[in-house]
Amino acid sequence: MGQRILIADDEANIVVSLEYMMKRAGYEVLIARDGREALGMIERERPDLVLLDAMMPGMSGFDVCQAVRASEALRGTRILMITAKGRETDLARGMGVGVDAYLTKPFSTRLLLGKVQELLAAG
Amino acid sequence: MKADRRLLLALTVPGLALAAWAIAGSVLFWLTLDPAQRSQVVGAFAPLLETHGLLPVLWWLAAAAAAAWVLYRLHDRHVAATARLAESAEVLIGDVDTPELASQGGEPVRRLAAAINALARQRAVLHEDVARQVGEANRQLAQERNRLAALMAELAQSVVVCNLDGRILLYNARARALFRASTHMPAAGAELIGLGRSIYAVFDRGLVAHALESIEQGMARPDGGEASPATQFVTSMPDGQLLRVQMAPVRAASSTSPAAGELDGFVLMLEDISEQFDQQSRRDLHLMQLTEGSRAALASVQAALDMLELPDLEAAMRARFQGVVRDEIAAMGRQLDSMTQASSTDLMTRWPLQDMPGADLVSAAARRIAAVTGASVTAPEVDGSLWLKVDSFSLVQALVHLAGCLVGEFGLRTLQLRLSRADSRAHLDLLWSGHPVNTETVMAWQLGAMQLGQQQSPLSVREVVQRHGGEIWFERERARQLAFFRFLLPLAAQQQLPESGANASPGASRPEFYDFDLFRASDSSRALEDRALDELAYTVFDTETTGLDPAGGDRIIQIGATRIVNGRLLRGECFEQLVDPQRLIPESSTRIHGITQDMVRGRPNIEKALPMFHAFARDTVLVGHNVAFDMRFLQLAQAASGVRFEQPVLDTLLLSAVVHPSQASHALEAIAARLGVGVAGRHTAVGDALATAEVFLKLIGLLRLQGIVTLGQAREAARKSYYAGIRY
Numbered sequence: 001m002g003q004r005i006l007i008a009d010d011e012a013n014i015v016v017s018l019e020y021m022m023k024r025a026g027y028e029v030l031i032a033r034d035g036r037e038a039l040g041m042i043e044r045e046r047p048d049l050v051l052l053d054a055m056m057p058g059m060s061g062f063d064v065c066q067a068v069r070a071s072e073a074l075r076g077t078r079i080l081m082i083t084a085k086g087r088e089t090d091l092a093r094g095m096g097v098g099v100d101a102y103l104t105k106p107f108s109t110r111l112l113l114g115k116v117q118e119l120l121a122a123g
Numbered sequence: 124m125k126a127d128r129r130l131l132l133a134l135t136v137p138g139l140a141l142a143a144w145a146i147a148g149s150v151l152f153w154l155t156l157d158p159a160q161r162s163q164v165v166g167a168f169a170p171l172l173e174t175h176g177l178l179p180v181l182w183w184l185a186a187a188a189a190a191a192w193v194l195y196r197l198h199d200r201h202v203a204a205t206a207r208l209a210e211s212a213e214v215l216i217g218d219v220d221t222p223e224l225a226s227q228g229g230e231p232v233r234r235l236a237a238a239i240n241a242l243a244r245q246r247a248v249l250h251e252d253v254a255r256q257v258g259e260a261n262r263q264l265a266q267e268r269n270r271l272a273a274l275m276a277e278l279a280q281s282v283v284v285c286n287l288d289g290r291i292l293l294y295n296a297r298a299r300a301l302f303r304a305s306t307h308m309p310a311a312g313a314e315l316i317g318l319g320r321s322i323y324a325v326f327d328r329g330l331v332a333h334a335l336e337s338i339e340q341g342m343a344r345p346d347g348g349e350a351s352p353a354t355q356f357v358t359s360m361p362d363g364q365l366l367r368v369q370m371a372p373v374r375a376a377s378s379t380s381p382a383a384g385e386l387d388g389f390v391l392m393l394e395d396i397s398e399q400f401d402q403q404s405r406r407d408l409h410l411m412q413l414t415e416g417s418r419a420a421l422a423s424v425q426a427a428l429d430m431l432e433l434p435d436l437e438a439a440m441r442a443r444f445q446g447v448v449r450d451e452i453a454a455m456g457r458q459l460d461s462m463t464q465a466s467s468t469d470l471m472t473r474w475p476l477q478d479m480p481g482a483d484l485v486s487a488a489a490r491r492i493a494a495v496t497g498a499s500v501t502a503p504e505v506d507g508s509l510w511l512k513v514d515s516f517s518l519v520q521a522l523v524h525l526a527g528c529l530v531g532e533f534g535l536r537t538l539q540l541r542l543s544r545a546d547s548r549a550h551l552d553l554l555w556s557g558h559p560v561n562t563e564t565v566m567a568w569q570l571g572a573m574q575l576g577q578q579q580s581p582l583s584v585r586e587v588v589q590r591h592g593g594e595i596w597f598e599r600e601r602a603r604q605l606a607f608f609r610f611l612l613p614l615a616a617q618q619q620l621p622e623s624g625a626n627a628s629p630g631a632s633r634p635e636f637y638d639f640d641l642f643r644a645s646d647s648s649r650a651l652e653d654r655a656l657d658e659l660a661y662t663v664f665d666t667e668t669t670g671l672d673p674a675g676g677d678r679i680i681q682i683g684a685t686r687i688v689n690g691r692l693l694r695g696e697c698f699e700q701l702v703d704p705q706r707l708i709p710e711s712s713t714r715i716h717g718i719t720q721d722m723v724r725g726r727p728n729i730e731k732a733l734p735m736f737h738a739f740a741r742d743t744v745l746v747g748h749n750v751a752f753d754m755r756f757l758q759l760a761q762a763a764s765g766v767r768f769e770q771p772v773l774d775t776l777l778l779s780a781v782v783h784p785s786q787a788s789h790a791l792e793a794i795a796a797r798l799g800v801g802v803a804g805r806h807t808a809v810g811d812a813l814a815t816a817e818v819f820l821k822l823i824g825l826l827r828l829q830g831i832v833t834l835g836q837a838r839e840a841a842r843k844s845y846y847a848g849i850r851y
Contacts, residue, residue: 011419011423013423013427013447013450013451014419014422014423014426016427016443016444016447017423017426017427017429017430017444017447018426020430020440021426021429021430024433055415059566062596063562063565063566066562066565066596066597067561067562069599070559070561070562070599082422084414084415084416084418084419084422085415086414086415086418087592088546088547088548089548089592089593089594089611090594092545092548092594092611093594093595093596093611096594096596096598096609096611097596097597097598098598104418105418105419105421105422106418106421106422106424106425106426107422107425108425108429109425109426109429109430110429
């Protein structure tokens with residue numbers, strides 16, 4: 001397969017599980033711990049999909065997504081936003097800035113994996 | 124004289140006519156005679172001419188006199204009497220109280236006079252009737268006003284009524300207490316609220332103007348006559364108190380319907396919501412921390428558990444996931460602990476919001492953006508059925524700020540606003556064509572302090588959005604080459620305004636704090652100098668001092684003042700402040716004013732007291748008796764206290780000299796006695812100020828009799844008066 005996934009989340013405890021699961025599923029995994037680092041990696045490494053946490057210190061997931069969608073080169077990157085913000089306003093904002101899918105924490109990893117595969121297949 | 128000469132000429136006419144008739148008869152008789160007969164007649168009459176010639180002349184004179192007399196009588200009875208009657212009747216037209224017309228002249232003239240008198244009596248009765256009805260109406264009006272004011276005084280809510288200039292014309296005791304508590308004015312009565320004072324001393328002018336504008340919009344809507352177009356806003360006081368202010372219009376009565384008149388003023392109902400707002404904010408914050416924190420932790424735990432369920436997990440990884448689960452559970456426990464302990468915080472809060480039609484918000488924002496940035500704003504796509512729940516003041520500021528940023532960055536000439544429904548919320552978009560904005564800039568615009576033309580707001584766009592529990596983001600419509608900022612805003616739950624649950628408590632009350640004549644008053648329509656004395660606001664004051672020589676070290680130890688607004692003395696709005704002179708009070712002066720060293724101990728010094736008095740006297744003309752003396756003391760203290768008294772000053776001593784130039788004494792007692800003003804509490808500052816105020820009110824009336832009506836005329840007359848030469 002050789003598809004690459006970037007996990008951008010500042011909480012190490014969830015990154016551990018997501019990384020393990022994605023590697024197990026056969027993806028190449030990159031990790032970023034805040035928004036700025038994530039945007040840098042997207043520009044350099046061009047991952048196929050980003051698991052993007054909405055709330056990160058400095059640049060939020062919303063800001064990262066907005067920047068990606070604004071760039072001609074990066075626009076095609078799949079973005080799956082995962083967030084602890086459960087309000088519908090957050091969901092609306094996520095959709096507004098152009099995420100491909102949106103998951104509210106907590107979620108089942110099976111569901112997450114399904115979404116990831118679905119998005120990559122669609123691309 | 125001309126009429127008299129004509130009358131004399133007229134009176135000679137019968138005599139002359141008689142003479143002419145007789146002469147003509149004689150001449151005709153003479154012509155019928157032949158020469159013999161003529162000589163016979165001459166022969167018969169010639170000798171008689173010598174002896175009896177005078178007889179026919181006298182006879183003719185008697186007849187002429189009699190005819191003249193008859194003619195004169197006729198003229199007097201019928202012509203002259205009618206003319207006199209006409210003159211009297213003309214006087215009667217001008218003045219109802221003229222005595223009845225005298226009965227004179229001939230019978231028809233007498234009857235005419237009687238008829239006119241009857242008409243005049245009828246008119247007098249009517250006149251009296253109208254005056255009585257007007258008096259009755261005025262009494263009823265006064266009674267209704269008293270009743271209204273009594274009701275206001277008893278309201279549990281704080282109420283302030285202002286005219287369109289923001290001048291206060293009614294307030295109740297609760298409003299007074301509210302502002303007194305929030306401004307910490309130590310001197311009794313030195314508050315910001317008072318009849319004729321400006322509400323803008325308390326509230327930001329822009330905030331009130333914004334609220335008024337939305338009320339006017341409400342009134343302009345087709346159904347504006349039916350619904351009550353009230354609005355509300357929340358503002359903070361200098362000491363951090365948070366007030367919710369409900370504003371309702373006062374409309375000028377119109378003939379068709381009382382609700383359809385022009386905006387004439389506004390009613391403010393104030394509520395201190397600091398406490399409930401704090402509580403609510405804390406609750407909201409805790410709730411948010413709890414939910415978002417828990418979600419994140421649960422997500423980590425669930426993901427770890429999912430991994431642990433995998434059958435082929437190697438031991439090292441198993442230990443690691445178990446560690447994650449333990450770690451997260453411990454963290455959640457700690458968070459719950461801190462949550463229960465935390466009591467206060469100053470993080471994101473939800474601001475109290477008001478319901479308003481979305482279209483009103485859009486048009487208000489469009490106007491503001493156009494006014495501040497100069498760009499033209501269109502709003503072709505607005506869903507007029509939407510009611511929003513917003514803080515319109517800060518939201519409009521946010522839109523103006525973003526528009527200003529766009530205009531500054533790209534030099535845009537046109538912007539667009541768009542409002543549409545999005546499920547249970549609304550999208551409010553600020554659109555422009557082309558020019559995408561990069562993410563860094565968007566963040567800077569949203570997080571930086573808002574810039575509104577020359578002014579800066581302490582808030583950022585993101586904070587404004589957070590107040591609404593909403594969101595904002597930047598989006599592009601590639602197909603239409605459009606870029607926009609989208610505000611996600613809450614819709615109003617119900618679309619009617621809250622009922623004001625104000626009840627009047629029973630019991631007698633004394634109406635106090637109102638002056639409805641201020642509705643008619645208008646600021647700045649004329650220069651101060653040209654305004655009438657009886658329509659100005661005055662601060663009448665007096666000072667007590669340690670002695671008579673300010674240059675020699677004497678100081679103010681007491682300031683007392685009262686206010687006159689619209690020709691009415693406001694005994695309820697007095698200012699009284701003892702001042703520590705920071706020197707010894709001589710025994711000799713204590714005998715006059717009764718103020719001892721003990722009484723001024725711990726009182727503010729003049730540097731602190733003078734600004735309080737300055738605030739009390741704001742926007743008024745200063746009045747005092749022999750005020751030059753007091754002004755010397757005030758001016759000496761001005762520099763140290765940082766305030767300046769720049770308003771006009773009137774002196775009752777000089778004005779008394781204008782009114783009664785020949786009187787020997789213009790001492791306050793002497794003037795008061797002359798004008799029938801009772802003086803109580805002489806030589807306390809407030810007592811003297813009150814006496815001076817009453818004297819001043821009487822003087823205004825006396826000055827008017829001399830044609831001195833305006834402030835400028837009064838100052839000029841005082842300047843020219845004899846006593847004006849005296850200097851202290």
